Amino acid sequence: MHSLNNLIIEFYDKLSSWEQSVVKDTGYSLAQVHTIEVLGSHGPMRMKELADRLGITTGTLTVQVEKLVQFGLIARTPHEVDRRSILVELTSEGTALHKHHNRMHLQLTEDITRHLDPESIKVLTQSFEKMNREF
Amino acid sequence: MHSLNNLIIEFYDKLSSWEQSVVKDTGYSLAQVHTIEVLGSHGPMRMKELADRLGITTGTLTVQVEKLVQFGLIARTPHEVDRRSILVELTSEGTALHKHHNRMHLQLTEDITRHLDPESIKVLTQSFEKMNREF
DNA sequence: ATTATTTTGTTTGATTGTCAAGTTATTTGG
DNA sequence: CCAAATAACTTGACAATCAAACAAAATAAT
Numbered sequence: 629m630h631s632l633n634n635l636i637i638e639f640y641d642k643l644s645s646w647e648q649s650v651v652k653d654t655g656y657s658l659a660q661v662h663t664i665e666v667l668g669s670h671g672p673m674r675m676k677e678l679a680d681r682l683g684i685t686t687g688t689l690t691v692q693v694e695k696l697v698q699f700g701l702i703a704r705t706p707h708e709v710d711r712r713s714i715l716v717e718l719t720s721e722g723t724a725l726h727k728h729h730n731r732m733h734l735q736l737t738e739d740i741t742r743h744l745d746p747e748s749i750k751v752l753t754q755s756f757e758k759m760n761r762e763f
Numbered sequence: 764m765h766s767l768n769n770l771i772i773e774f775y776d777k778l779s780s781w782e783q784s785v786v787k788d789t790g791y792s793l794a795q796v797h798t799i800e801v802l803g804s805h806g807p808m809r810m811k812e813l814a815d816r817l818g819i820t821t822g823t824l825t826v827q828v829e830k831l832v833q834f835g836l837i838a839r840t841p842h843e844v845d846r847r848s849i850l851v852e853l854t855s856e857g858t859a860l861h862k863h864h865n866r867m868h869l870q871l872t873e874d875i876t877r878h879l880d881p882e883s884i885k886v887l888t889q890s891f892e893k894m895n896r897e898f
Numbered sequence: 899a900t901t902a903t904t905t906t907g908t909t910t911g912a913t914t915g916t917c918a919a920g921t922t923a924t925t926t927g928g
Numbered sequence: 929c930c931a932a933a934t935a936a937c938t939t940g941a942c943a944a945t946c947a948a949a950c951a952a953a954a955t956a957a958t
Binding site: 643669 | 764765766773774775778779780783804818868872873875876877878879883884886887888889890891893894895897
Binding site for chain 4: 900
């Protein structure tokens with residue numbers, strides 16, 4: 629248990645470094661790419677929901693979104709029913725960035741699991757499912 | 764493979780959120796606790812090495828270390844042989860914080876793995892070992 | 899041995915990400 | 929209909945960060 633704990637911490641650290649270097653290559657900041665990632669994997673959403681998912685305040689997000697709009701990565705559209713709200717969604721350019729980032733992640737997953745046999749991958753997948761449910 | 768990739772991303776996100784909330788409770792910042800963590804798990808080291816492990820410049824670290832010294836969490840001692848260098852190490856208070864954080868991590872690992880049978884934990888541990896080696 | 903280069907840590911100035919608090923517009927509940 | 933809650937924005941203040949310039953010391957080259 630103790631060793632598994634250390635392995636998880638090490639895994640997290642290495643994933644962090646990897647993410648940082650991959651993001652740097654895009655020319656955008658970590659916060660910016662993270663925003664694109666969330667929008668890409670969950671689809672268009674209101675500012676409030678996006679802020680919650682990113683773990684930041686809406687005030688911070690307002691500024692961040694403004695930049696991303698100027699970069700042409702995302703677009704703001706009024707909410708159909710709630711006129712207080714704004715829907716934020718990826719532009720085609722934003723979608724392209726998300727897909728690119730996704731491919732990087734997939735490649736990494738393939739790279740780090742290449743010495744695992746099919747049975748281990750199966751157990752690993754099930755274990756991640758169970759662990760993610762417990763957070 | 765595709766689903767495993769998504770599970771890893773989800774796992775990373777959840778671990779991130781967890782870390783953020785645990786760190787917030789300590790009253791110190793994420794960067795500060797991270798510095799304590801590295802010093803706690805690897806022992807005293809030079810500024811340069813610490814900066815490299817944290818993925819920041821020595822300039823940034825100089826400022827950060829100054830604060831942590833004022834908080835009484837770490838101490839600076841001259842390097843025995845290289846007079847350009849400074850050794851940074853945890854004080855007893857810093858060690859206490861590290862131990863506390865470590866206990867939190869261990870508790871989390873126990874919590875998220877509680878529905879895994881011993882055999883799965885074994886495979887999971889071996890898989891993490893192999894994956895960490897491939898980064 | 900002397901000089902040039904590299905390494906280590908610090909300082910400074912600029913930029914980014916962040917929050918808290920206050921504001922406005924809108925929605926919801928009594 | 930009015931009060932309270934919610935959504936987004938604005939502003940002012942910090943934290944964290946980097947790059948560049950610097951000084952001191954170690955290392956390499958000649």
